Amino acid sequence: MPSDVEYSPVGEGLGMWDFWLYVCLRRAAVMAAHITGLGLTLILSLLSRPGTSLFSWHPVCMSVGYCLCMTEGILLFSAEGSLFCCKSRKSKVRLHWLCQALVLVAAATGLGFILASKNVSELPHLVSWHSLLGCCTLASTALQAGFGLCMIFHKQLRLSSPPPRLKLYHATCGLVVYLLATVTVTSAMFSDWYQATVKGAAWWVFLLLPLFPSLVVMNQITNAYLRRKKITS
Numbered sequence: 001m002p003s004d005v006e007y008s009p010v011g012e013g014l015g016m017w018d019f020w021l022y023v024c025l026r027r028a029a030v031m032a033a034h035i036t037g038l039g040l041t042l043i044l045s046l047l048s049r050p051g052t053s054l055f056s057w058h059p060v061c062m063s064v065g066y067c068l069c070m071t072e073g074i075l076l077f078s079a080e081g082s083l084f085c086c087k088s089r090k091s092k093v094r095l096h097w098l099c100q101a102l103v104l105v106a107a108a109t110g111l112g113f114i115l116a117s118k119n120v121s122e123l124p125h126l127v128s129w130h131s132l133l134g135c136c137t138l139a140s141t142a143l144q145a146g147f148g149l150c151m152i153f154h155k156q157l158r159l160s161s162p163p164p165r166l167k168l169y170h171a172t173c174g175l176v177v178y179l180l181a182t183v184t185v186t187s188a189m190f191s192d193w194y195q196a197t198v199k200g201a202a203w204w205v206f207l208l209l210p211l212f213p214s215l216v217v218m219n220q221i222t223n224a225y226l227r228r229k230k231i232t233s
């Protein structure tokens with residue numbers, strides 16, 4: 001590593017009151033991210049009336065996977081308000097990969113349902129922005145899981161990349177996955193089905209919901225990994 005690199009943890013250099021204000025605001029933001037992530041999952045699951053058709057399970061599985069499990073799997077590392085009471089880094093990492101494994105299961109099941117639904121109703125595949133973005137999200141999720149496995153089984157796989165570099169790849173790819181998932185969920189709100197289900201002011205309010213957890217999660221990832229090193233020269 002070059003010597004012109006300086007560590008600048010977030011919050012450093014603030015006065016006592018500024019620091020407490022920063023901590024309180026961050027705690028409130030993280031809490032709001034938990035609530036909006038869970039709220040969005042419940043709203044989408046209720047709106048799709050699971051069990052009424054093959055399609056109805058697609059929004060349920062995708063929202064449980066991405067809006068709930070992925071959000072919680074990342075927020076549990078947040079110092080300001082994880083819903084999980086485990087304190088040690090080891091248990092957090094275990095819980096993290098458990099949540100991410102659930103994301104993979106939910107995403108694969110959700111994909112299975114939408115493919116089956118389209119096949120049964122003989123509709124063409126991959127004809128909307130949502131479906132194309134969905135495929136990018138699924139591919140990047142699989143890539144991200146691969147980086148995660150490389151980090152866990154680093155020694156067994158005898159990888160030449162050092163763990164800090166793998167961590168950086170994992171964090172960067174995580175950022176991309178979360179961004180793509182947010183855009184995909186938002187694009188679903190422009191589908192004919194969703195626009196026929198949700199109308200008026202509620203549509204605009206629900207459109208903003210995925211933004212909130214994504215801003216908090218992306219801020220957490222960049223603060224933890226990507227903004228740490230500041231080039232001073």
Ligand code: HEM
Pocket residue numbers: 044058059062063066111114115118124125126127128129130131132133134135137138180181182184185188189191192193194
């Ligand atoms: C990140 C989460 C999601 C992913 C990765 C995803 C992925 C996909 C994919 C790949 C398709 C296309 C299947 C095909 O063309 O054969 C699709 C279709 C569809 N999805 Fe999602 N989806 C997600 C979330 C949602 C949510 C939350 C809703 C409902 C609010 C939804 C509603 C739909 C609808 C209505 C279709 C059929 C119309 C179309 O192809 O655009 N999806 N999804």
